Amino acid sequence: MMKNAVQCRSLVVVRGDREVLHGIDCALVTGSVTGLLGPSGCGKTTLIRAIVGLQAKVTGDVEVLGLPAGSPKLRGRIGYVTQEPSVYGDLTVTENLRFFAAVLGVSADDVDRVIDAVDLGTHATARVDQLSGGQRSRASLAAALLGNPELLVLDEPTVGLDPVLRRDLWDLFHRLAADGATLLVSSHVMDEASRCDRLLLMRDGDLLADDTPADLLAAAGTADIEQAFLTLIDRKTGAR
Amino acid sequence: MTPRVTFAVAARVLAQLRRDHRTVAMLVVLPTLLVSLMWWMFTDSPATFDRVGGPLLAVFPAIIMFTVTSVAVLRERSTGTLARLFTMPMAKLDFLLGYAFAFALIAVVQAAVVVSIALYALDLDIEGAAWQLGVVAVLDGVLGTALGLFASAFAATEFQAVQMMPAVMIPQILLCGLLVPRERLPGVLEAVSDVLPLSYAVDAVAGVAAGNGFGAGAGTDALVVTAFIVAALALGAATLRRRTA
Numbered sequence: 001m002m003k004n005a006v007q008c009r010s011l012v013v014v015r016g017d018r019e020v021l022h023g024i025d026c027a028l029v030t031g032s033v034t035g036l037l038g039p040s041g042c043g044k045t046t047l048i049r050a051i052v053g054l055q056a057k058v059t060g061d062v063e064v065l066g067l068p069a070g071s072p073k074l075r076g077r078i079g080y081v082t083q084e085p086s087v088y089g090d091l092t093v094t095e096n097l098r099f100f101a102a103v104l105g106v107s108a109d110d111v112d113r114v115i116d117a118v119d120l121g122t123h124a125t126a127r128v129d130q131l132s133g134g135q136r137s138r139a140s141l142a143a144a145l146l147g148n149p150e151l152l153v154l155d156e157p158t159v160g161l162d163p164v165l166r167r168d169l170w171d172l173f174h175r176l177a178a179d180g181a182t183l184l185v186s187s188h189v190m191d192e193a194s195r196c197d198r199l200l201l202m203r204d205g206d207l208l209a210d211d212t213p214a215d216l217l218a219a220a221g222t223a224d225i226e227q228a229f230l231t232l233i234d235r236k237t238g239a240r
Numbered sequence: 241m242t243p244r245v246t247f248a249v250a251a252r253v254l255a256q257l258r259r260d261h262r263t264v265a266m267l268v269v270l271p272t273l274l275v276s277l278m279w280w281m282f283t284d285s286p287a288t289f290d291r292v293g294g295p296l297l298a299v300f301p302a303i304i305m306f307t308v309t310s311v312a313v314l315r316e317r318s319t320g321t322l323a324r325l326f327t328m329p330m331a332k333l334d335f336l337l338g339y340a341f342a343f344a345l346i347a348v349v350q351a352a353v354v355v356s357i358a359l360y361a362l363d364l365d366i367e368g369a370a371w372q373l374g375v376v377a378v379l380d381g382v383l384g385t386a387l388g389l390f391a392s393a394f395a396a397t398e399f400q401a402v403q404m405m406p407a408v409m410i411p412q413i414l415l416c417g418l419l420v421p422r423e424r425l426p427g428v429l430e431a432v433s434d435v436l437p438l439s440y441a442v443d444a445v446a447g448v449a450a451g452n453g454f455g456a457g458a459g460t461d462a463l464v465v466t467a468f469i470v471a472a473l474a475l476g477a478a479t480l481r482r483r484t485a
Contacts, residue, residue, distance in 0.1 A: 054482060089319070
């Protein structure tokens with residue numbers, strides 16, 4: 001089994017005439033949950049879109065499951081949750097999932113499994129646009145779980161969820177990783193960092209750290225991730 | 241391309257439409273209402289209605305299908321569903337043909353209603369066969385869908401997509417021969433109208449109405465419309481981008 005599910009080398013992305021990622025080197029270890037943390041606008045979504053192969057004007061090297069990012073052979077092996085709902089509001093949860101299952105070519109039985117996984121059983125026949133924001137994002141997550149993808153890339157999946165649901169979802173993420181999946185979960189909430197096996201800290205299109213939470217705290221000599229983030233920024237600007 | 245995926249897209253688009261009664265009413269009833277309005281306007285000159293009524297059967301479905309389709313595709317972009325589909329084993333043509341099939345089915349219903357009402361309730365007089373008028377009306381609806389799919393590639397938002405209708409369709413309506421017969425247009429404009437799809441859509445209807453059936457002229461125009469549909473879908477697939485800024 002390959003060690004890294006994703007490997008980025010000197011990844012640069014240009015949007016318009018502005019460079020938004022300035023040469024990122026990072027890796028996602030197979031079977032781990034990696035948190036992608038950083039303030040809004042730091043480039044998290046752009047990095048994610050480069051990994052799933054939907055970002056234009058990418059230079060450098062992005063290898064996903066041993067193939068170049070965006071390769072047709074990767075389609076269906078990556079579960080992707082965007083920050084937008086990415087489900088059809090005028091269809092029910094089940095109708096949405098049946099459709100995506102048909103596109104993926106996975107059995108309709110898988111629909112019930114993923115509804116259970118995100119605990120939406122009581123709302124399976126509700127139209128998605130009548131669900132709360134949190135329920136809608138769980139419906140979107142359920143669609144990403146169809147067919148047991150090897151890589152799950154989740155862009156802020158826990159925004160707007162209550163603490164109990166957030167804990168349940170993080171438990172689910174770790175169960176999936178224990179079964180061999182690799183997860184990349186972005187968040188701008190630093191307190192989710194402690195739930196990750198590894199962390200990527202980003203700021204202004206640069207990667208500040210690619211480490212385990214414990215090693216990151218030790219290296220920064222701080223007690224919490226937020227403080228470590230500030231220390232790393234100070235060191236970087238001090239070094240200039 | 242995978243038939244399973246194409247039909248999944250078509251079935252899903254139809255399921256969404258089934259929930260959206262206002263859009264279905266818009267697609268099925270509006271062309272009929274507009275043709276009825278024209279009939280009313282020309283109460284005192286039924287001959288004029290006989291002349292313009294047929295071509296309008298081509299124009300109204302095409303415009304309405306164009307607008308609905310282009311906005312529907314942009315909605316897939318803005319809600320993130322298109323991004324999700326692009327990470328799945330779906331070819332761009334699966335997506336476009338799925339929409340085309342779903343709206344073609346709607347076009348059949350639309351054409352059946354508008355042609356029946358025009359011929360039997362509004363006494364539109366045509367020389368040719370009613371079924372040929374129906375076939376041409378369906379083709380024109382599908383033409384609107386195919387052009388809408390293609391045009392949606394050039395709009396970044398739903399707001400921009402609705403602006404495509406006047407930009408793409410109104411020049412075609414002006415030049416299609418409805419207002420001024422195409423052969424009486426200034427040379428340059430006649431040449432332009434020769435390369436616009438709606439010109440052939442209107443020619444096909446006018447041909448059937450004049451009694452030149454598919455065997456005598458109208459068939460060629462219908463084939464040209466079909467070629468435009470195929471070309472618009474192919475160009476749509478070529479311009480639809482998986483990777484975006």
